[in-house]
Amino acid sequence: NAGVTQTPKFRILKIGQSMTLQCTQDMNHNYMYWYRQDPGMGLKLIYYSVGAGITDKGEVPNGYNVSRSTTEDFPLRLELAAPSQTSVYFCASTLRRDSNQPQHFGDGTRLSIL
Amino acid sequence: DAKTTQPNSMESNEEEPVHLPCNHSTISGTDYIHWYRQLPSQGPEYVIHGLTSNVNNRMASLAIAEDRKSSTLILHRATLRDAAVYYCILRDYAGGTSYGKLTFGQGTILTVHP
Numbered sequence: 313n314a315g316v317t318q319t320p321k322f323r324i325l326k327i328g329q330s331m332t333l334q335c336t337q338d339m340n341h342n343y344m345y346w347y348r349q350d351p352g353m354g355l356k357l358i359y360y361s362v363g364a365g366i367t368d369k370g371e372v373p374n375g376y377n378v379s380r381s382t383t384e385d386f387p388l389r390l391e392l393a394a395p396s397q398t399s400v401y402f403c404a405s406t407l408r409r410d411s412n413q414p415q416h417f418g419d420g421t422r423l424s425i426l
Numbered sequence: 427d428a429k430t431t432q433p434n435s436m437e438s439n440e441e442e443p444v445h446l447p448c449n450h451s452t453i454s455g456t457d458y459i460h461w462y463r464q465l466p467s468q469g470p471e472y473v474i475h476g477l478t479s480n481v482n483n484r485m486a487s488l489a490i491a492e493d494r495k496s497s498t499l500i501l502h503r504a505t506l507r508d509a510a511v512y513y514c515i516l517r518d519y520a521g522g523t524s525y526g527k528l529t530f531g532q533g534t535i536l537t538v539h540p
Binding site: 345368408409418419 | 462470530
């Protein structure tokens with residue numbers, strides 16, 4: 313069972329470069345989320361999507377963009393990378409938003425911006 | 427989102443029970459109590475959740491106080507693989523305007539000694 317798959321696992325970027333973090337899930341989940349986790353901290357929500365074509369901002373959206381053209385894929389784009397975006401990025405999905413549904417997480421993308 | 431309070435760290439010996447506490451004095455009547463854990467270098471994984479009654483599954487047990495202002499995650503026999511950060515999270519049962527997102531605190535770092 314693949315679940316939530318994130319690529320790449322690691323990446324080093326230079327300041328000002330851009331990149332796309334990929335996330336795909338094979339569980340036909342409607343809800344998808346991007347979180348970032350800074351060292352020693354809990355996860356913070358960047359963007360979320362409630363279905364194909366529908367996205368919205370979370371707590372820390374500045375410097376990021378998302379799209380959701382299919383149910384399976386929810387890529388996160390960094391434009392003009394900055395050192396403050398050095399973090400571990402997690403993608404998650406869930407079938408419904410009610411609290412009886414657990415969220416399923418990928419293994420993360422570790423991003424360093426130098 | 428209602429706030430939870432957890433100890434920063436706890437230690438246990440292998441094969442002994444572990445009781446991880448969580449205080450949530452401002453919990454509302456529609457909040458479920460969820461527990462996730464994050465193993466080193468992995469994304470969070472769902473452990474257990476409950477509303478009012480104690481809950482058991484293959485991973486752990488959840489004991490909820492009668493007034494619901496606190497709860498305890500119980501690992502019956504800790505193994506080295508249980509060393510992780512454990513997060514106690516409150517979620518509105520219907521998702522509400524949170525759209526199913528999880529609000530992570532700093533969690534409890536559990537160390538298991540051989």
